[in-house]
């Protein structure tokens with residue numbers, strides 16, 4: 462079985478274990494490999510403008526805000542923006558800070574015609590450590606994957 466199929470199979474198994482109503486869940490390294498190898502893969506970053514600007518972003522990601530800083534009010538145009546910018550035939554990899562908002566978006570996308578949707582576990586910044594700090598326990602940045610900052 463090819464490396465991509467192994468990643469997707471592991472993602473599907475996680476979906477079953479976690480009871481996810483979408484295709485699966487991938488680790489950041491796996492999401493990066495899928496981005497590199499599958500022409501249909503799209504990394505969708507659903508964090509806020511403030512996070513993109515001040516924390517950093519992944520090159521080549523599509524950015525659509527799901528909730529806005531401050532207050533984290535939902536973006537009422539999210540679904541329209543998603544369908545305008547991302548082909549429903551894509552392999553959609555959804556990224557947020559630590560995997561919670563991206564799970565919400567993955568559910569929405571799957572319920573609206575996106576048939577291959579994966580949540581990126583750990584997100585861009587990972588979970589908090591015992592000091593309450595992110596970026597040391599998993600996440601896209603901590604795993605050394607490509608990112609950039611203004």
Ligand SMILES: O=S(=O)([O-])[S-]
Pocket residue numbers: 557558559560561562563584
């Ligand atoms: O982006 S989040 O998972 O920290 S809510």
